[in-house]
Amino acid sequence: MAPKKVLAPDTINGNIKKMVYAVRGELYIRASELQKQGKKIIFTNVGNPHALGQKPLTFSRQVIALCQAPFLMDDPNADIFFPADAIARAKQYLSYTSGGLGAYSDSRGLPGIRKDVADFLMRRDGYPSDPELIFLTDGASKGVAQLLNLLIRDEKDGVLCPIPQYPLYSATIQLVGGTLVPYYLSEEAGWGLDVQDLKRQVVEARMKGITVRGLVFINPGNPTGQCLSEANLRELIQFCHEEHIVMLADEVYQLNIYQDERPFVSAKKVMMDMGPPYSREVELVSFHTVSKGFWGECGQRGAYLELTNIHPKTVDELYKVASIALSPNVPGQIFVGLMVNPPKPGEISYPRYSEESKAILESLRRRARIMTDGFNSCRNITCNFTEGAMYSFPKIKLPQAAIAAAKQTGKAPDVFYCLKLLEATGISTVPGSGFGQKEGTFHLRTTILPSEDQMPEVMRLFKNFNDNFMSQYEGPSGALSKL
Amino acid sequence: MAPKKVLAPDTINGNIKKMVYAVRGELYIRASELQKQGKKIIFTNVGNPHALGQKPLTFSRQVIALCQAPFLMDDPNADIFFPADAIARAKQYLSYTSGGLGAYSDSRGLPGIRKDVADFLMRRDGYPSDPELIFLTDGASKGVAQLLNLLIRDEKDGVLCPIPQYPLYSATIQLVGGTLVPYYLSEEAGWGLDVQDLKRQVVEARMKGITVRGLVFINPGNPTGQCLSEANLRELIQFCHEEHIVMLADEVYQLNIYQDERPFVSAKKVMMDMGPPYSREVELVSFHTVSKGFWGECGQRGAYLELTNIHPKTVDELYKVASIALSPNVPGQIFVGLMVNPPKPGEISYPRYSEESKAILESLRRRARIMTDGFNSCRNITCNFTEGAMYSFPKIKLPQAAIAAAKQTGKAPDVFYCLKLLEATGISTVPGSGFGQKEGTFHLRTTILPSEDQMPEVMRLFKNFNDNFMSQYEGPSGALSKL
The missing domain is CATH 3.90.1150.10 (Aspartate Aminotransferase, domain 1)
Structure with a gap:
């Protein structure tokens, strides 16, 4: 035997x-x-738009093809295939790299792309963003996993997660040996977030000896599809401040909004609008990705996270964790760059992109x-x-x-x-x-x-x-x- | 305050x-x-060939550009830029996907690429390889991390690592809470691997209450650059069989050989050559990547691991771990496909590739x-x-x-x-x-x-x-x- x-x-x-x-x-x-x-089979189990026929945006694929094969740009016939702004963009991105897409980048991602993300966040929220506090990751899942791993020390550390939740959270919390503390979204109130319930859950968890250190929220919601109101976000931020809890803002669906009453508003913007002490003290990590939105570029595994009010030495520790895997995939980083800086009105590719x-x-x-x-x-x-x-x-x-x-x-x-x-x-x-x-x-x-x-x-x-x-x-x- | x-x-x-x-x-x-x-600065801290001027292989970049921008193939002028075999290859890879490079693949990677890897391993080693036991990963580091995470339960679980070692191993073992059990390579013997020392280390570790469950070896060596002989590998396999230890074979430099006395030979081939009980019982996980070799495509994060003699239910568990991150990046998977099946003599792109x-x-x-x-x-x-x-x-x-x-x-x-x-x-x-x-x-x-x-x-x-x-x-x- x-x-x-x-x-x-x-x-x-x-x-x-x-x-x-x-x-x-x-x-x-x-x-x-x-x-x-x-x-x-009609696979509707996972948000994978291209697998169900959604076409990629032409401009992004032109740029990435040129970045992968820069020799195409040297050809005098390049303009048969590629608009001038795609060529210019590819050159810009290649200048961000040291050796093209085949070279490892810094473990946090290319500095140039992180700067572009910071500029985008400034435009989106109206508040400055620091490229040194932006990490590019192989999909948002990777960033979430790194953060939870940093946050959770043992099974006595708890993280509040909405129920229903996207199971990345429950699985990763289990994987790194922590405890999921559930809070229930209210189906009757359009899957709204009830801060009273959150408070009850924290009290209950503490009675069991759990230190609640993090709170995950997903806005717009997965699997529930709701958009949180600004008022709801304010309550949430106050709650995390009072209870001394790190916020993990899963905002990967920020471009996917199907009603006009509640446009997307980021947790960072709400927190900054609230001013001190919230804007200076609430520890917030926000996630976004090229897998969702109208990009749907899931297979490219491009994403970023932004750290707000995180201790600088802890930022260094996260950098160390990222560095073990050397670098996020560089093509995915280019997609992040394209997402945060798409063609603008007046540019050749704008009409088609739009x-x-x-x-x-x-x-x-x-x-x-x-x-x-x-x-x-x-x-x-x-x-x-x-x-x-x-x-x-x-x-x-x-x-x-x-x-x-x-x-x-x-x-x-x-x-x-x-x-x-x-x-x-x-x-x-x-x-x-x-x-x-x-x-x-x-x-x-x-x-x-x-x-x-x-x-x-x-x-x-x-x-x-x-x-x-x-x-x-x-x-x-x-x-x-x-x- | x-x-x-x-x-x-x-x-x-x-x-x-x-x-x-x-x-x-x-x-x-x-x-x-x-x-x-x-x-x-001359960055020689990390094996990042393209950052130091190595050019990518043209064929691979033609194929990936076409996969990213399939509309290029529809153009009647496509053959100005692209040889027919690159176009054919891109079509083949796209047929492996469901929705192109923007769609998530199976969490183990595209079945078509895994089949190509299995065929390559059959040609390389002369033994059959099962695509269901091949997982594609975002760089080999990712696969190593998943395996160590699976193997290590707590600080009483030990993994033998060569000293000097590539610090991915020490860092990951620390990260998942295990114990590194060092064994020393002999600098005087050209960084050879001394099985007597291995045995001593296992005995010593057991005396400290450590269960030695895994052994990492790196062939060719990192940072030490040695190539292991077949005889040395046989000893190692016998040792792991006797001591009931899983082998982690870091073979990412298998194409990088600079002498003719000891060509690369895989642990799997040696083990299969040895026949039973080794060929049927020694649990082996082998890693390879597109980051090294003459590809040097580090930034693409493409790699695979092959599982040999691993319990089928444990294979399922690894699949579950992989599934949390949804899928490895798909462009990187295409590079794996290209690496294991480069242009062959007689094909248009062969002379240039060669x-x-x-x-x-x-x-x-x-x-x-x-x-x-x-x-x-x-x-x-x-x-x-x-x-x-x-x-x-x-x-x-x-x-x-x-x-x-x-x-x-x-x-x-x-x-x-x-x-x-x-x-x-x-x-x-x-x-x-x-x-x-x-x-x-x-x-x-x-x-x-x-x-x-x-x-x-x-x-x-x-x-x-x-x-x-x-x-x-x-x-x-x-x-x-x-x-």
Whole structure:
């Protein structure tokens, strides 16, 4: 008999074993199997716009192609393919590097791009931003992981996370051995953030011996799609100041806004507007990325974080952590540069850039509406409007018979529902339990990313499945479950 | 007075605080400052070929440019810029993706590229390789970090690392809270690996209550530049089998070989050649990257790891860890594909590819020689020949007066020497203490990457500085220090 493995599943790092990451969990794995078997799968489990047909912005791809292959610019025919402003931009970015995209950059990213990010933040918020406090990262997930690793010392350190939450947070907190302290978003109040609940959770955590050191909030919300009001952000900042808590502002969906009542406002701007002591004392880390917005350049893994009111020596420690991986990928850094400094009115590429990005955002706005309306037309489903981000998070009132059937198969009821949906329609979603939900309620998360012409068919397939599912488990005119 | 920070330097994660990463440590930071002040710096602290003038391979950049900007291929003039095989290759890679380079891939990387890697490994080693056991990562550092995180449960888990070692290992083991168990390479035996010493270290570690679970070896060596013989690898594999230890094979320099006596041979091939029980039982993880070799595409962050004899459920756990960061950057994956499947004889781009890559490798071979000879011509310096990898690791016999002077400034003697070297010449190296060295010996690591025409001047500057330094601290004809 072969000896037992050193890396046997029961002898690996226990934090990894306990970790759960539903976005690429059971549903995703089953969907991938079905795809291999030839079934057409609509992957709405992850915000991956290009995988569902969204086209990249032409200007950005022209510039990155030139940065990767600078010899194209030396050719006298370069202007057949490339507008002059793309060539100028590529030259600018190459001048930021020492040796082009094949050379490691500084571990925090290219100084030139960090300066461009700081200028963008100054324009966006009206307050100065310091390039030395901006770190470029391989996707925002990487930055979040580094920050949580810095913040969490052991299982007695707690981080407040919204429920429902994007499971990057729960998984990473588990991975680095901390404790997630949940606070509940209010579905009835459009997934609003209730500071009273936050306070209760902190008191409760402290009674258990947990030191609450961080608070994650996601604005616009993932998976919940709400946009926080300025008033709500002010309360949050006051709360973190009073309670001595570092704020982690996941603002990766700041360009994805589908209503006009509550435009995006950054936590940094609100905090600066509030003045001292908040503007000088609240420790804030904000995240943004090229994976979302109308860029949707997920595969490039470009992102940044900005540090505000963080101790300078702690900034050095973060630099040290970043330096072990040598440097974030340089092409992704170029995309960050492009995102924070797109073509401007008057430039050659502006009309095309403007047209392409507007078309994407307007279509997303229409799709948010089609999807929410679609869900609300389904039996036993209610759904808040997707105000921002890329997701819809409908509540599904499951009949008791369905819950019992799920139990028989050993699955959580929402997992059972989502698996049935997948097998019947090819629509790959993520069960609400992967994000957290109030006990006894069931949800699923789907992106609003299927292409606009595909969307009516997706919603028809969904409704068909759902209404049949409900008929099967409570009869054609059965009473709703009590939830 | 402002309240104490939550993220104060003394209240962050203690493992991060304790971590040291010299490659981008004090010397690098000082060099960056001097550069800002306008001093010309020769960065030889990190193996970053393009930063020192190495040109990228044309074919790879043509292909990646087309993958980033597929619309270039639609143009009837595409063949002005791009050879037909680059276009074909770009189409092949795009067919591996679902939505181009802007879409997340599977968290292990694109299945098509993983298949290409497996085919390459089959050709290289003569043994089958399973794409499901190949993970693409954002640089090899990322894969190493994931593996160590999986392996290490607490400070009682030990990992054997060579001394001198590449500090990625010491830093990551510290970061995830394990214990580094050192084994010493023998400078006198050309930095060979002494299995007797390994055994002693394991016994000693066990006496301290450490469970030795992993062994890192770097072949060709970093910072030491040696190539391991097949016999040496066989001993190592037997040792790991006997002692029940997972092997981490850092083989990122497998293309960088500057002598003909010991061509690179992979740990996997040796293990498979040995047959059972080794071939079926020794748990092995091997790493390779596009950052090194003649590619030198560091900034692209492309790499892979291959798992051999790892428990299938543990493979799933690694998949879960990878999935939190969603996917490695996709352009970097394309570079991995190009590295494992470069143009072949008979293809349009082969002559150019062959010429470019040969020129780089042959020049590196000459530079290895120039550098080693240069060091050996310096007063109080001896240096083993750089058989492979990208580094030279000369031993510097420091005069007692220099050691005393270093002490007065509060610096380690080798740090003192390297700082003086930097200030005098602009040559930025890494002190041997950053890698570990036998007590009382002093070294520095420099890459062999300054361009060939720059190299004589770099060595002249170095010799000049060194010989003056020695004169200053031991007089023009002073006796050598006793070491």
